[in-house]
Amino acid sequence: MAPPTETLTPERILAATEEVLRRHGAAKATVVDVARALGVSHGSVYRHFRTKAELRGAVTKRWLDRTTGLLAEVVAADEAPPAKLRHWLEALFEAKRHKAGDDPELFATYTVLTSENGGVVDAHIAELVGQLTAILAEGVEQGAFEAPDLPATARAVFEATAHFHDPAYAPEWPRPETRPAFEAVLTLVLRGVAA
Structure with a gap:
């Protein structure tokens, strides 16, 4: 085993884990495979992630955080709340659609990992609903939206659009009728929260 040329960091381990998962799939990828890809012993990987489950949870979170980070930029954008809500829902749909279509093998692998890591997924969903709540609160404050119970309304918007972001x-998603269906749901959602 060759000595590592770079310092072993959690980020390097997660990047290597993602590559191993892409090559082998969730069922066959092991910590030994990750260590081999990094040129270190599996004990070195375990110094950063105590168990295989912890490593798989961390790589799942990293994958989900890419979407959350992209959407956080939309929340921070200087847009009127109705445009921002539309933009956020479109960005969520596009991010999920691209993950599924651009790398279907890795998407299938992460579908397995998310089923193993319910806590990570629950935290991801809570963060997404929190972002929606922030957009709705901004809209209520500016008089663009009505939402007597912001968290419940945000959750309802998330659930109403689930067909376009739930894996x-x-x-x-690739079907031609999906985009018009998404636009119809988006129109209903925006009407539903309009003041």
Whole structure:
């Protein structure tokens, strides 16, 4: 085993884990494979991630955080709340659609990992609903939206659009009728929260 040329960091381990998952899939990828890809012993990986489950949870979080980070930029954008809500929902749909379509093998692998890491997924969903809550609160403050219970309304918007971001529906996203259906739901959602 060759000595590592760079300092072993959690980020390097996560990047290597993602590559190993891409090559081997969730069922066959091991910590030994990750260590081999990094040129270190598996004990070195375990110094950063105590268990295989912890490593898989961290790589799942990293994958989900890419979407959350992209959407946080939309929340921070200087847009009127109705435009921002539309932009956020479109960005969520596009991010999920691209993940499924651009790298279907890795998407399938992460679908397995998310089913193993319910806590990570729950935290991701809570963060997304929190972002929606912030957009809705801004809209209520500016008089553009009505939402007597902001968290419940944000959750309802998230659930109403689930067909366009829940990975269970990924096989339907490439269909030609999906985009018009998304636009119809988006129109209903925006009307539903309008003041």
